Amino acid sequence: MSTSLERHKYDVVVVGAGGAGLRAAVEAREAGLRVAIICKSLFGKAHTVMAEGGAAASMGNVNDNDNWMVHFRDTMRGGKFLNHYRMAELHAKESPDRIWELEMWGALFDRTKEGKISQRNFGGHEYPRLAHVGDRTGLELIRTMQQRIVAMQQKDARDHGDAESYIKVFAELTVTDILKENGKVAGVYGYYRETGKDVIFEAPAVVIATGGVGKTFKITSNSWEGTGDGHALALKAGANLKDMEFLQFHPTGMVWPPSVRGILVTESVRGEGGILTNNKGERFMFNYIPDVFKDKYATTAEEADRWYTDQDNNRRPPELLPRDEVARAINSEVKAGRGTEHGGVFLDVSKRLSAEVIKKRLPSMWHQFYELAGVDITKEAMEVGPTCHYVMGGVEVEPDTAAAIGVPGLYAAGEVAGGMHGSNRLGGNSLSDLLVFGRRAGMGAVEYVKNNGANPVSDATIAKAAERIEAPFKRSGGENPYALHQELQEVTHNLVGIIRTKSEIEEAITKIADIRRRASQVTVSGDRTFNPGFHLAFDLDNMLLVAESTAKSALLREESRGGHTRDDFPEMSSKWRQVNHISSFDGTQVNVKAQALPVIPKELFDLFDPHELEKYMTPEEMAKGGSN
Amino acid sequence: MARKVNLRIWRGNSTDGGLQNVTVDANEGEVVLDVIHRVQAEQMNDLAVRWNCKAGKCGSCSMEINGKPRLACMTQMGSFEEDETVTITPLRAFPVIKDLVTDVSFNYKKAMEVPAFEPPVGMKPGEPRMEQIDVERSQEFRKCIECFLCQNTCHVIRDHEENKKSFAGPRFFIRIAELDMHPLDILRNRKKTAQEDHGLGMCNITKCCTEVCPEHIRITDNAIIPMKERVVDEKYDPVRWLGSKIRKREGIL
Numbered sequence: 001m002s003t004s005l006e007r008h009k010y011d012v013v014v015v016g017a018g019g020a021g022l023r024a025a026v027e028a029r030e031a032g033l034r035v036a037i038i039c040k041s042l043f044g045k046a047h048t049v050m051a052e053g054g055a056a057a058s059m060g061n062v063n064d065n066d067n068w069m070v071h072f073r074d075t076m077r078g079g080k081f082l083n084h085y086r087m088a089e090l091h092a093k094e095s096p097d098r099i100w101e102l103e104m105w106g107a108l109f110d111r112t113k114e115g116k117i118s119q120r121n122f123g124g125h126e127y128p129r130l131a132h133v134g135d136r137t138g139l140e141l142i143r144t145m146q147q148r149i150v151a152m153q154q155k156d157a158r159d160h161g162d163a164e165s166y167i168k169v170f171a172e173l174t175v176t177d178i179l180k181e182n183g184k185v186a187g188v189y190g191y192y193r194e195t196g197k198d199v200i201f202e203a204p205a206v207v208i209a210t211g212g213v214g215k216t217f218k219i220t221s222n223s224w225e226g227t228g229d230g231h232a233l234a235l236k237a238g239a240n241l242k243d244m245e246f247l248q249f250h251p252t253g254m255v256w257p258p259s260v261r262g263i264l265v266t267e268s269v270r271g272e273g274g275i276l277t278n279n280k281g282e283r284f285m286f287n288y289i290p291d292v293f294k295d296k297y298a299t300t301a302e303e304a305d306r307w308y309t310d311q312d313n314n315r316r317p318p319e320l321l322p323r324d325e326v327a328r329a330i331n332s333e334v335k336a337g338r339g340t341e342h343g344g345v346f347l348d349v350s351k352r353l354s355a356e357v358i359k360k361r362l363p364s365m366w367h368q369f370y371e372l373a374g375v376d377i378t379k380e381a382m383e384v385g386p387t388c389h390y391v392m393g394g395v396e397v398e399p400d401t402a403a404a405i406g407v408p409g410l411y412a413a414g415e416v417a418g419g420m421h422g423s424n425r426l427g428g429n430s431l432s433d434l435l436v437f438g439r440r441a442g443m444g445a446v447e448y449v450k451n452n453g454a455n456p457v458s459d460a461t462i463a464k465a466a467e468r469i470e471a472p473f474k475r476s477g478g479e480n481p482y483a484l485h486q487e488l489q490e491v492t493h494n495l496v497g498i499i500r501t502k503s504e505i506e507e508a509i510t511k512i513a514d515i516r517r518r519a520s521q522v523t524v525s526g527d528r529t530f531n532p533g534f535h536l537a538f539d540l541d542n543m544l545l546v547a548e549s550t551a552k553s554a555l556l557r558e559e560s561r562g563g564h565t566r567d568d569f570p571e572m573s574s575k576w577r578q579v580n581h582i583s584s585f586d587g588t589q590v591n592v593k594a595q596a597l598p599v600i601p602k603e604l605f606d607l608f609d610p611h612e613l614e615k616y617m618t619p620e621e622m623a624k625g626g627s628n
Numbered sequence: 629m630a631r632k633v634n635l636r637i638w639r640g641n642s643t644d645g646g647l648q649n650v651t652v653d654a655n656e657g658e659v660v661l662d663v664i665h666r667v668q669a670e671q672m673n674d675l676a677v678r679w680n681c682k683a684g685k686c687g688s689c690s691m692e693i694n695g696k697p698r699l700a701c702m703t704q705m706g707s708f709e710e711d712e713t714v715t716i717t718p719l720r721a722f723p724v725i726k727d728l729v730t731d732v733s734f735n736y737k738k739a740m741e742v743p744a745f746e747p748p749v750g751m752k753p754g755e756p757r758m759e760q761i762d763v764e765r766s767q768e769f770r771k772c773i774e775c776f777l778c779q780n781t782c783h784v785i786r787d788h789e790e791n792k793k794s795f796a797g798p799r800f801f802i803r804i805a806e807l808d809m810h811p812l813d814i815l816r817n818r819k820k821t822a823q824e825d826h827g828l829g830m831c832n833i834t835k836c837c838t839e840v841c842p843e844h845i846r847i848t849d850n851a852i853i854p855m856k857e858r859v860v861d862e863k864y865d866p867v868r869w870l871g872s873k874i875r876k877r878e879g880i881l
Contacts, residue, residue: 042678043736044774045686059754100753106745106810108763108770115757133767139685140770151744163740171736194725223680257657263683368683371702372659482669526674529641530726533673 005462006199009454010036012445013188013203015175016230018046019138019434020414020441021209022145023098027442028207029152029167033449036201037149037169038190040210040225044146047211047223048434051138052266052364053122054130055435056428057095061116062128063311068092069607070126075429076608077292078124078322079392079422080561081577081616082243085600086399087420091429091436098435099131105151107144109133121271124322124426126296127311135266135364141431173199175229176538177465178206178237178410179457185237185409186455189465193535196528198466204452205445207402207411208234208395209438213247215485216543216550217388218493221253221264227539228546230416234395235545235590239404241583242418244393244546245553246563248425249498251326253387255344260372262387265347265365267427269382270319272361273308274349276330277381278338284345285318288329292615293321308352324424324562327386331498334385344385350378386498390425391546392563393553394418396582401444402437409448409455413441423562472537478523481536488515488543496551501567505555512551513589516544545590549583552592556581574618602626630655633663633705638717639675639727647715654705660716661689661700664728676727684842687775691728692717697777697840721780735776738796741826742803746815758811769806769851771843772799778837778847784830795827798837798847804828805851823859828852 012028014021017039028035039046058071072092076083099117103109109131110118119128133140149167157163175190179200187202210230214222235241252265270276278284289297297318298304304317319326330345339345349358355378359366362377369375369382395412396405402417404410414434421429472478495508519541524534558569559576582595605613605626614622630653639648650671654663661679668675679689682701689700694708694715708714722730747756778798784791796804801822808818822828833856835848845851 041680041686041688042732045680045688047681049686049773050681050683097753103756103812104747104751104753106747106807106813108758108767108810111758111760111763115759118760133770136685136771139773143770143772147744150740153740154744194729194731223682223686225680258655259658259662260683364685371684372704373657480669480673482673486669524673530676530729531674532668532676 006197008036008199008201010034010201010203011449012036012205012207013038013201014207014209015188015233016046016209016211016414016416017043017169018048018209018211018414019141019145019431020438021207022142022149023435023438024207024209024411024413024442024445025167026145026148026152027439028446031446033446035167036203037167038173038175038188038201039169039171040174040193040229041172043169043171044142046142047225048138048142048431050221050223050264051141051431052135052264053268053271054120054132054137054428055095055099055141055431056122056125056129056426057099057131057432058092058129059096059099059117059119059131061112062119066127066129071095071129072604073607074125075426076422078426078429079424080572081422082561082580082597083422084399084419084598085604086598087437089604090399090440091420091433094436095432098432098439102141102144102435105144105148107140109140120268121320122427123267123270123320123326125428130428132268134360135268135362137431141434174535174538175233176469178233179461179465180237180407181455181457181461183408184452184455185407186457186461189462191469191528194530196531196534198469200457200462202454202457204455205409205411205448207413207441207445208416209412209414209441210416212415213391213543213546214388215539216488216492216547217497218489219253219262220388221250221262222388228542229539230412231394231549232542232545234404234407234410234412234416235549235583235585237407237410239407239410239412240396241549242393242396242580243423243553244391244549244583245557245581246392246423247388247550248323248390248392248563249327249386250389251323251330251386252347252384254373255340255383255385256342256373263368263372264387264389265382265384266362267323269347269349269362269365272349273352274319274347275317275352276319276326277346277348278333279340280338284333284338285321285326285329288325288332289318289321290325293325297321322424322426327498328565330385340383342383344383346381347384348381350380355379390430391415392418392421392423392425393550400440401447402441403444403448409452411441411444413437423564472522472524472534473528475521475523478521479518481519481522481524481533481540484515484519484522485536485540485543488512488540488547491515492547492550496547496554499565499567500554502555505551508551509548509555512544512547516548519544545585548590549592552590553581553583556592556594574616574621577616578618578621599627631710634713635663635667636713636715637664637667637675637728640724641726642724645724658705659701660693660698660703660705660714663705664700664716676725676729678729685773687773687842690719690775690777690780692719697781699775699777699842702842719776719780721782721786732776734792735774735779735797735799738800739803741796742800742807743815743818743821745807745810745813747812748814751812756812762811765809765850766806768845769802771845772802773843774799775842777840777842781836781840783834783836784827791827791830795830798831798852800826801828801831801855802845802847802851805855808855819855819859822855828855828859831856
């Protein structure tokens, strides 16, 4: 095996070529390091392309009252104060620079009248804050980064005679193991999807930026790549996952026809004035404003409507509550029998905007509904319902460096990292998260490589990794990975979905363990050349570990907060706010323990009105007033 | 609700292959990619197909459906006759890897040949001021999802492997046009290099690329023709030039 094995040596290997991975790669290359970028699909196809609404950054271009402190407060509120304060702080402070920098790399955002980058309203953001390009902002972001990398390669071609001498993209490559020697990262092992051939990358630093886990669930807005690879790889390499019980069900996914169920309907539809109604024609969101947000949202349709033209003297429409609130509200309406024929609610923007404006501001939504559902959104309402969209949980990291705790040389950024968004992410905070922490992961890796040279991989480690890839072909009589994947999706959807309860979560844990046992025996037909059944066998293994971590964390958290709703514990509890759930892997199963949430420092504590904090914190915490 | 549909799917590798008949269920509202997935899960576990988002946003599931370059995720099964056999084949302009998956690396090589965006020297982040109307021209081209259907359908390379060396293709003509019209880009002579280095002159404006674009980018009218016209204004007598190009490549039309 080792004689024919393709080998590469790099300073930094970035696993994942979405926004975070590409931003990390740019940073490491700019520092003079040699970087490999590994993507599971073709270059430029990562799930980032699907981000629609925009990237949140308090540039203050539309409302100059905005600044990092307002953004920080909104992010913490959105996450119900479970966020790692330092990540939320760095994110709020650095987002504007990351957006402006994209412009210097060729990005073309929509403009204000003064010619600045335009910013739009979004759920949970006090001011118009999302830099955007129509409703295809993610595409703009990934294409800009992709082209930035090409620009660096062109420079390397001029300076070093070889475009790929310092930064190279390895497309359609699946990583199956993060390799370690002497307790530190030594590289990654995997196979080319096209040929099925094994490949090893030796590198002292590895950045994982593999995105989310949506494909664990039946109804999801995620592409096939969202199989929790980085979560599982990190877990197996000895890192921790934090708060995996928190999954964001985006309130508005398509519900009809069945084949498009789950495809995202951007929050911009509501940001641009779309309203939600039930089958009685009632604008139901007014009935679902939670106490903690009572003074920030309009209580009448008249006030809500006025807000679109006068934000200083009116409160925001409740359609723009954070996503967890809207998703639960829609769920309740449907459960109470007030849903549409296909189990959703109505979302209508046709009454507020002209057909021309809709097509201009929401072009891909118009296109998507027209082509896939036969609905003209400039004339009719859309049918929408919750869809699994984003995992707030992820690899436990040091906020400033994105270093994975417990594994020297491992870094994680973007959706795969945990902590930034607490229990619920605000729309628009993901694209900016990718840029801020992608860059920081790149910087972290650079700093690490300065002090840690190559860490050669032993033959024994290689043999073990190669054996794992070969295994599904050697077995016979096992089950089909497609069938097991469907079974897992049913279990997660039905038992650890948007509303959870103790007995169901326990049932899920048992069932996931059973599927995992059977998945370890799956057999694969055909050979190694571009064989999706073979690929799914590995993705499945990752999804099962993620699902186990989610179910076990969900069982422990006896409260409802953000993307975790317990029917048997419907209240949010300030006691539980002080707890993070940390998943680790012992080689056989995932174990979850409670860990104290870092205490917010005084200077950040003081940014809030104490009356607001009282709704989230215990009297003892309030008395302390943050750490000093 | 489900009905049976008949498909003919091309299966094979770089050296050998052929169409295979398969019958599979199709439910209301399903697209071609849905039924391919069902075939994959139930009958041909190792059927190779590229896809990512299944929402028309990433441009991965490009293939030829009844001979037409399409995205499988945006082609409704309901658009065919009830008893029609749907033929699904890989993109023809690129070498087959396996089944419906082709080697599209040609496009990434061409991307590398287009000189990158160059902002004004000394301009600092946050400084740019641009009018919406001025960014919209380039924004149209930046809608491109790189499905490469335009590249696949373009006559210049579809049946003429030998042209690939000197022809970047419609996807990269819109990239060059985008940069050429970009309010901040300062690199000069983009049109000239499009003509001289990227084979713009080989395009004979049949608009096939525009017709297959799932993003409805007006590739020919808004990118290729304006660039050709301006190049011509600068350098050539248009009629003689176009004539010589067409004669040079007999059999392409």
